[in-house]
Amino acid sequence: MTELDLPRAMIDTLTAAGAWVTVLPIVLALMGGALMLVLRQAGRLSLLVALVVVGAIIACEIALLIRIAEVGPVSMTMGRWLPPFGISLTADLFGAAFALAASVVTFVVLVYAEIDRDTGDRNNNFHALVLLLLAGVTGAFLTGDLFNLYVWFEVMLIASFGLLVTGGSAAQMDGAVKYGFLNFLATTLFLLSLGLLYGLLGTLNMADIMRVAPMANSAAMTGVAALLLLAFGMKAAAFPLNAWLPAAYHTPPAAVSALFAGLLTKVGAYALLRALVAVLPASRDLLEPVLLILAIGTLLTAPLGAIAETNLRRGVGFLLIGGIGSVLAGLALANANGVAGAGLYIFHAMLTMTALYLVVGLVERRTGARDTRQMGGLYAANSGLSILFLVLILAAAGVPPFLGFWPKLILLEAGVEAGGWGAAVVGALVINAVLTLIAGARLWSHIFWRNAPDGTPEQAGQGAAPGYVAVGALTLAIVAAGLWPNPLIEGGQIAAGDILDPARYVSAVGLAEAQP
Amino acid sequence: MDYILAILVGLFIALGVYLLLSRSVIRMLLGMTIFGNGVNLLIFTAGRVTREIAPIVPPGLATPEGPIANPLPQALILTAIVIGFSMFCFLLVLAYRAYQSLDADNTDRMRLAEPPNAPQPPLSY
Numbered sequence: 001m002t003e004l005d006l007p008r009a010m011i012d013t014l015t016a017a018g019a020w021v022t023v024l025p026i027v028l029a030l031m032g033g034a035l036m037l038v039l040r041q042a043g044r045l046s047l048l049v050a051l052v053v054v055g056a057i058i059a060c061e062i063a064l065l066i067r068i069a070e071v072g073p074v075s076m077t078m079g080r081w082l083p084p085f086g087i088s089l090t091a092d093l094f095g096a097a098f099a100l101a102a103s104v105v106t107f108v109v110l111v112y113a114e115i116d117r118d119t120g121d122r123n124n125n126f127h128a129l130v131l132l133l134l135a136g137v138t139g140a141f142l143t144g145d146l147f148n149l150y151v152w153f154e155v156m157l158i159a160s161f162g163l164l165v166t167g168g169s170a171a172q173m174d175g176a177v178k179y180g181f182l183n184f185l186a187t188t189l190f191l192l193s194l195g196l197l198y199g200l201l202g203t204l205n206m207a208d209i210m211r212v213a214p215m216a217n218s219a220a221m222t223g224v225a226a227l228l229l230l231a232f233g234m235k236a237a238a239f240p241l242n243a244w245l246p247a248a249y250h251t252p253p254a255a256v257s258a259l260f261a262g263l264l265t266k267v268g269a270y271a272l273l274r275a276l277v278a279v280l281p282a283s284r285d286l287l288e289p290v291l292l293i294l295a296i297g298t299l300l301t302a303p304l305g306a307i308a309e310t311n312l313r314r315g316v317g318f319l320l321i322g323g324i325g326s327v328l329a330g331l332a333l334a335n336a337n338g339v340a341g342a343g344l345y346i347f348h349a350m351l352t353m354t355a356l357y358l359v360v361g362l363v364e365r366r367t368g369a370r371d372t373r374q375m376g377g378l379y380a381a382n383s384g385l386s387i388l389f390l391v392l393i394l395a396a397a398g399v400p401p402f403l404g405f406w407p408k409l410i411l412l413e414a415g416v417e418a419g420g421w422g423a424a425v426v427g428a429l430v431i432n433a434v435l436t437l438i439a440g441a442r443l444w445s446h447i448f449w450r451n452a453p454d455g456t457p458e459q460a461g462q463g464a465a466p467g468y469v470a471v472g473a474l475t476l477a478i479v480a481a482g483l484w485p486n487p488l489i490e491g492g493q494i495a496a497g498d499i500l501d502p503a504r505y506v507s508a509v510g511l512a513e514a515q516p
Numbered sequence: 517m518d519y520i521l522a523i524l525v526g527l528f529i530a531l532g533v534y535l536l537l538s539r540s541v542i543r544m545l546l547g548m549t550i551f552g553n554g555v556n557l558l559i560f561t562a563g564r565v566t567r568e569i570a571p572i573v574p575p576g577l578a579t580p581e582g583p584i585a586n587p588l589p590q591a592l593i594l595t596a597i598v599i600g601f602s603m604f605c606f607l608l609v610l611a612y613r614a615y616q617s618l619d620a621d622n623t624d625r626m627r628l629a630e631p632p633n634a635p636q637p638p639l640s641y
Contacts, residue, residue, distance in 0.1 A: 151595065169617075170617035170628050171629045172629075173618060174630075177614050181536075181548065188548070188552050188600075191552075191555050192558060195555060195558045198559065198589070200562075246630070250629070307637065
């Protein structure tokens with residue numbers, strides 16, 4: 001009988017108390033979602049409990065960030081099996097920072113959504129679905145295993161389906177059919193590439209793949225990477241796979257649109273960053289021309305859509321896609337500055353795009369219209385709203401000193417360093433900023449500056465106080481981060497170092513000394 | 517055996533893609549399901565097909581005697597089947613609700629969220 005060497009296969013020590021912060025955000029969000037189902041009839045108590053849960057998640061994620069800043073990436077493996085057999089949750093600086101931004105955004109949206117409480121646009125399941133969506137997003141940001149990432153994608157997808165159709169209007173059904181099919185197809189393609197990857201390497205643990213991928217057939221690996229690019233590109237709304245986003249994101253209530261804008265496409269962009277740049281860098285190098293075309297195409301086409309669009313939220317949806325173009329530009333350059341810029345841009349876009357959608361929700365509420373042709377004169381009626389909108393548009397376009405400027409500056413530096421095709425990326429980034437500014441200025445002057453169209457009913461917009469508080473606080477945070485970007489930039493550079501040189505990541509999972 | 521399964525996977529995925537290209541939502545849904553099953557079969561094949569050796573450790577032993585079938589792809593497929601089935605159920609109900617609301621099973625006629633023939637940009641501002 002073979003003697004079993006348990007310590008070589010199993011984890012036989014207790015997890016240190018401090019290490020639990022890696023898994024706690026996900027556990028809290030899932031348990032919170034279950035609790036919200038119990039409290040679905042509880043009215044305001046339900047909101048209060050949801051805010052406490054998200055607050056606790058934020059606290060855990062801050063603790064996680066501090067821990068990562070001290071010791072580098074941290075990892076925790078489930079089910080007592082040692083990695084690569086147990087499923088690892090591995091958080092590095094980017095993952096933890098995005099998870100933190102996701103829960104902050106969720107907190108703000110939960111407060112904001114109070115203004116929709118009595119409009120019949122939502123039902124009692126709203127808080128449960130929001131927390132389940134947060135669980136999926138947080139899991140996707142913190143996981144260290146590709147199959148686990150697939151599962152979190154599906155958790156996120158089913159929660160977003162529920163949020164998207166709540167309200168049940170015909171336009172929502174129309175948008176949900178397109179959103180549902182294309183996103184389900186994207187996750188199925190992701191699963192397809194996982195099957196091939198497992199057949200090639202026999203492992204799905206990200207750190208383990210980093211070790212063994214260089215020894216596999218590089219043509220086959222690049223095929224898998226191309227499938228991953230297709231799947232995550234659909235998720236992230238990269239050109240030309242982005243038609244579902246402006247078809248669906250404007251149909252649900254504004255709070256839900258804002259949540260989607262802040263969380264869903266960013267998870268796709270993060271998955272691209274993780275899978276292509278960190279896990280399969282050799283295949284990314286071979287796919288670089290494709291990434292360049294995707295990045296430049298997204299950067300140039302998206303703001304043109306925003307300029308042409310008269311439906312306000314559809315227009316903002318195109319601006320959201322333009323931001324994804326900046327992230328793709330960073331992935332296509334993939335030097336230290338490119339990765340840092342892409343990561344910082346994801347962080348910035350999570351906050352800014354959510355705030356922009358929330359402001360748009362307030363504008364729609366105030367004017368009672370969804371189309372800019374029926375808007376006007378709002379500056380006289382509500383100048384505070386016009387300032388919020390302008391600040392967020394400037395932040396999205398990347399005008400200094402607002403938050404969007406710093407990642408774009410780093411991306412421009414990366415393009416100049418890269419030379420060759422980098423020059424085209426630099427040009428596309430600059431043109432994107434100008435076009436975004438034109439689109440934003442056009443929206444601003446039409447909504448706020450020109451005279452109100454004749455026969456505009458006087459909208460009181462009562463009871464929107466929680467909305468103004470939520471958006472105001474988030475916008476203040478964005479402005480403060482833009483004026484004091486040093487911690488973000490330094491953190492981004494450290495995180496980019498960990499993405500490009502995975503030694504610390506692999507040793508955190510505990511696979512450094514094992515021979516492949 | 518692997519080759520037969522590989523051809524079957526190709527057939528499933530080709531049929532799924534063909535149905536997904538249709539304009540009818542119900543056909544797209546069937547295509548999605550067949551595509552998903554093709555992917556499940558692909559994971560099964562990629563995990564190396566082994567005949568009739570169950571991955572069970574005999575009592576009293578710590579490791580199995582000799583080679584066994586790989587249990588991991590089966591766990592992966594089981595997860596994927598459950599997820600795929602729940603998505604199928606949701607999309608089926610959604611298709612029915614969309615049919616009720618929009619009176620259309622044809623995606624060409626689902627233009628409520630994106631109105632066709634909108635005026636050209638500078639004139640429409």
